[in-house]
Amino acid sequence: MDGIKSTHTLVLLRHGESTWNKENRFTGWTDVDLTDKGRDEARKAGRLMRDAALKFDAAYVSVLRRALWTMWLALDEMNQLSIPFIKDWRLNERHYGALQGLNKAGTAKKLGDEQVKIWRRSYDTPPPALDEGDPRFPGNDPLYASVPRAQLPRAECLRDTVARFMPLWHGEIAPQIRSGKTLLIAAHGNSLRALVKYLDRVGEKEIVELNIPTGVPLVYELDADLHPLGHRYLGDPAEIAAAQAAVAAQGAAGTQHQ
Numbered sequence: 252m253d254g255i256k257s258t259h260t261l262v263l264l265r266h267g268e269s270t271w272n273k274e275n276r277f278t279g280w281t282d283v284d285l286t287d288k289g290r291d292e293a294r295k296a297g298r299l300m301r302d303a304a305l306k307f308d309a310a311y312v313s314v315l316r317r318a319l320w321t322m323w324l325a326l327d328e329m330n331q332l333s334i335p336f337i338k339d340w341r342l343n344e345r346h347y348g349a350l351q352g353l354n355k356a357g358t359a360k361k362l363g364d365e366q367v368k369i370w371r372r373s374y375d376t377p378p379p380a381l382d383e384g385d386p387r388f389p390g391n392d393p394l395y396a397s398v399p400r401a402q403l404p405r406a407e408c409l410r411d412t413v414a415r416f417m418p419l420w421h422g423e424i425a426p427q428i429r430s431g432k433t434l435l436i437a438a439h440g441n442s443l444r445a446l447v448k449y450l451d452r453v454g455e456k457e458i459v460e461l462n463i464p465t466g467v468p469l470v471y472e473l474d475a476d477l478h479p480l481g482h483r484y485l486g487d488p489a490e491i492a493a494a495q496a497a498v499a500a501q502g503a504a505g506t507q508h509q
């Protein structure tokens with residue numbers, strides 16, 4: 252720990268490919284596992300971070316198994332499996348409401364690419380909400396028994412995800428970074444878009460075009476006030492650009508299963 256550090260390093264890592272990424276289904280809070288490819292991506296992310304000489308003091312992770320496995324597999328490759336890690340539901344994926352479980356391309360075929368893009372990427376249009384009696388409502392899942400029911404989402408737009416994540420950032424994560432700790436955050440495409448939007452002050456229109464690939468470490472250098480000095484993905488730029496384009500395309504009617 253070093254209280255006089257003038258710059259800080261923060262690494263964001265989206266989980267590797269999940270079974271529902273592979274099947275191209277809206278996932279949100281559904282607790283699906285990684286595929287073999289997703290596990291390989293997580294281990295590769297660990298090797299990239301090891302080769303970049305990153306050393307973490309602690310990790311923050313959502314309570315969903317695809318992020319947990321990704322963190323463990325990556326840290327294992329780095330020989331840093333024993334660092335403290337903090338699980339927090341506020342890092343969970345954006346809740347996809349009644350879309351959870353539906354195929355993205357199939358939904359686009361029925362309702363149009365534009366409607367699906369709005370649900371996937373717009374800042375403030377939430378997907379259709381779940382009834383509280385629906386088994387997909389987190390209030391019916393023992394995993395969230397300690398969270399006040401009123402705080403649990405029935406569906407979220409990105410603005411809602413930003414709003415639930417910010418108290419964790421300001422209350423815990425930012426003070427730890429300021430105190431000199433180098434942190435890893437292992438989370439999800441949209442919960443990380445919420446953080447990137449905040450850190451880089453991305454506009455509500457511009458955030459629509461931002462896509463985060465699975466299993467690729469995104470390294471931020473922050474100044475003493477935690478304003479970004481820059482960020483970079485670790486890995487091959489052409490491969491990363493192709494992976495981002497593939498994520499963007501998942502909501503189009505013509506998209507095949509991977």
Ligand SMILES: O=C(O)[C@@H](CO)OP(=O)(O)O
Nearest residue numbers: 276277278279344371440
């Ligand atoms: O289904 C989801 O929960 C997310 C992330 O996998 O997908 P999308 O990229 O469509 O927001």
